[in-house]
């Protein structure tokens with residue numbers, strides 16, 4: 001049945017059995033370690049498996065009693081592999097099958113649109129992250145609405161926000177806007193090109209009792225927004241900028257490749273920043289090379305891996321810098 005045409009390192013049924021045992025025992029160990037502690041701290045969402053063994057290229061995330069099981073796509077596994085491993089994960093964590101959500105991910109983020117819709121169940125539920133609440137949706141999109149690897153960065157932003165004018169660029173579901181608003185920001189501007197995510201950001205603000213006229217949601221290509229905001233004289237004292245690795249916007253005639261274009265993006269954000277202000281720049285590109293030589297800043301401090309939460313064993317899951325203006 002398995003002949004030499006199979007790719008080198010193919011995970012045969014015998015290997016699946018071994019991997020299932022290893023996955024199950026790691027999940028149980030991590031759940032024992034994290035669940036009680038995170039419950040005490042008010043954290044409902046956390047990572048239980050983070051590609052811990054090189055040959056089990058998966059992540060398993062806990063969302064308040066539900067799990068998202070994702071495999072980094074490769075030729076070495078058969079079509080049944082992901083669902084087999086997902087039922088192993090469900091068994092190890094005592095989660096019923098209707099609470100298991102599976103995903104296939106590309107390791108190369110240039111290959112597929114990351115933020116597109118995959119279903120339209122509209123099912124969402126509320127989760128806690130320390131003092132904040134967020135809506136998550138595990139069925140309709142590749143991502144869930146909450147990036148927990150930035151849990152600690154949200155705390156940093158929250159602590160710096162009192163009295164600040166905050167810009168959240170590439171804002172997604174506005175979790176950083178909530179952190180800044182809860183931290184006492186005077187005003188916030190939340191920019192994303194997706195109407196769906198901006199509506200979600202508003203719902204998150206409402207959920208936290210933070211919605212008000214000091215918060216502005218802007219549906220725009222980020223590059224176009226920066227040019228227009230500069231001409232209009234909009235200025236900020238705190239910003240969080242977390243671009244996708246690549247994007248293309250034909251209507252605005254812009255394309256962006258994080259490795260090539262981040263210096264120009266950061267310089268354009270800095271034009272909007274008041275002296276003495278703080279810009280946080282983050283990327284989850286796994287082969288990112290910073291080029292900060294020509295960035296006009298007082299100081300640039302690399303925050304990661306210190307800020308990556310303990311449940312993320314991939315210490316390169318994102319990289320984040322604090323740019324002092």
Ligand SMILES: C[S@@+](CC[C@H](N)C(=O)[O-])C[C@H]1O[C@@H](n2cnc3c(N)ncnc32)[C@H](O)[C@@H]1O
Nearest residue numbers: 147170171172192193194220221222242244247
């Ligand atoms: C990496 S996510 C940001 C994650 C967010 N900072 C968080 O932690 O929740 C990237 C976001 O950028 C948005 N986006 C992609 N291309 C864009 C563009 N050209 N202009 C503005 N937003 C864009 C996507 O819709 C998505 O919401």
